[in-house]
Amino acid sequence: MLISPRWWAALTALCIAACGTAGAAEVQRLKDAYREKSAEVLAPLKDSLIGAMERLEKSLGEQKKYDAALRVRELRVGFALQNPLELPDPLPEEPAELARLLNIYQRNAETRLAPWKTKYLAALGGLEERMAGAGNLAEAAAAKAELDAIAAAERMAEAQGEGAKRPAGDVALATAGAEASAPFEAAAMIDGETATGANGGFAYGLWPCDFEVELAEVFALRQIRVHLWSADGRQYKLAVETSRDGRRWEEVSDRSEEPVTGVHEIEFDDPKPVKAIRVRGLHNSANERFYVVEIEAR
Numbered sequence: 005m006l007i008s009p010r011w012w013a014a015l016t017a018l019c020i021a022a023c024g025t026a027g028a029a030e031v032q033r034l035k036d037a038y039r040e041k042s043a044e045v046l047a048p049l050k051d052s053l054i055g056a057m058e059r060l061e062k063s064l065g066e067q068k069k070y071d072a073a074l075r076v077r078e079l080r081v082g083f084a085l086q087n088p089l090e091l092p093d094p095l096p097e098e099p100a101e102l103a104r105l106l107n108i109y110q111r112n113a114e115t116r117l118a119p120w121k122t123k124y125l126a127a128l129g130g131l132e133e134r135m136a137g138a139g140n141l142a143e144a145a146a147a148k149a150e151l152d153a154i155a156a157a158e159r160m161a162e163a164q165g166e167g168a169k170r171p172a173g174d175v176a177l178a179t180a181g182a183e184a185s186a187p188f189e190a191a192a193m194i195d196g197e198t199a200t201g202a203n204g205g206f207a208y209g210l211w212p213c214d215f216e217v218e219l220a221e222v223f224a225l226r227q228i229r230v231h232l233w234s235a236d237g238r239q240y241k242l243a244v245e246t247s248r249d250g251r252r253w254e255e256v257s258d259r260s261e262e263p264v265t266g267v268h269e270i271e272f273d274d275p276k277p278v279k280a281i282r283v284r285g286l287h288n289s290a291n292e293r294f295y296v297v298e299i300e301a302r
Contacts, residue, residue, distance in 0.1 A: 030131055031146040038124045039087070045116050046088035053109045054084055060101055072099045088113070125154065168224035168277035176281065176301035181220025186296065187213050198231050198298050206233050211294040215283040218250060219301065224275035227302045228256070230268040230283055233295035239263035240294065241287035244270060247280040260286055 057080040064073035076099070096102060132147035176182050177194050184190040187209025194217060200206050207215055225246075232240050242264070244257040257270045281301060285294030 030143050031150055034127050041120050042117060043088060045120065046113055049109060049112055050088040053105060054080055056105050076102055168222045171223045171225060171302055174300045174302055175219055175223050176217045176299050183218045186215045193217060193296050193299050200233060200297050206295045206297045208293050208295045210292055211285045211287055213285045213294055215296045216280060217299050218280045222248060222277050222279045225278045225301050226272050226275055228270045228281060229300040231297035232266060233297050234265040237265060238288060238290035239265050243284040245282040246276065246278045248277050250280045253282060
């Protein structure tokens with residue numbers, strides 16, 4: 005198990021933000037300075053890690069563990085071309101020696117970069133206050149946007165630190181390892197298809213009924229979307245629940261009194277660790293059946 009996943013994810017996101025497009029000149033200057041300082045501070049650690057990976061690759065090859073050796077080579081070559089903070093996400097746990105090397109690198113990088121991270125955040129906060137006082141609202145807004153982005157990244161990192169993975173696109177898909185249950189045609193909810201006809205392409209049941217999707221892993225979700233069959237404008241009453249472990253459930257949306265049609269979208273301000281999603285079909289204004297076309301989780 006690699007240490008400091010929360011700190012590392014937040015710091016990586018902070019550096020990535022520093023690489024992105026900027027809104028205002030002063031914010032861009034701070035971003036560029038932070039990125040340059042990060043690369044400078046971590047350069048010796050990066051060179052040391054690359055050397056250790058080269059030695060590990062050679063050792064694995066001598067042991068005829070060719071697949072593992074090729075994996076180390078692939079990561080080493082990629083890392084040599086990247087910013088020192090841009091490690092693979094998720095970090096590999098095999099081979100074990102590679103995981104140990106990355107663990108050491110993270111620990112040392114945390115120590116060396118912590119004061120510069122603090123200075124960068126303080127500089128952004130000071131810039132926002134100074135620009136707002138001077139009436140330069142565009143610059144103040146850009147500084148605030150950067151601080152907000154870093155705070156959001158740290159919330160995502162906190163969820164990841166609790167064991168939840170960052171989703172790469174829709175993870176409520178059969179191709180992503182998700183499984184579904186419903187009274188009838190459960191597979192339709194996780195096939196990635198949202199275009200339907202009147203006679204198929206959806207899961208259904210006689211309401212009240214439940215529709216569940218179990219994700220392959222615990223993911224830190226920002227959004228859930230429930231696609232309902234509403235070609236004729238019919239309205240549905242429903243509730244949506246999530247579970248971290250598939251046993252204990254928490255209601256995240258209650259539309260039992262305010263019907264919805266089309267796509268019901270749920271946004272989380274903070275990333276939410278989720279292993280399973282349950283849609284409770286309560287009512288359909290057109291007939292006695294409840295139809296779910298697709299459930300998305302991102």
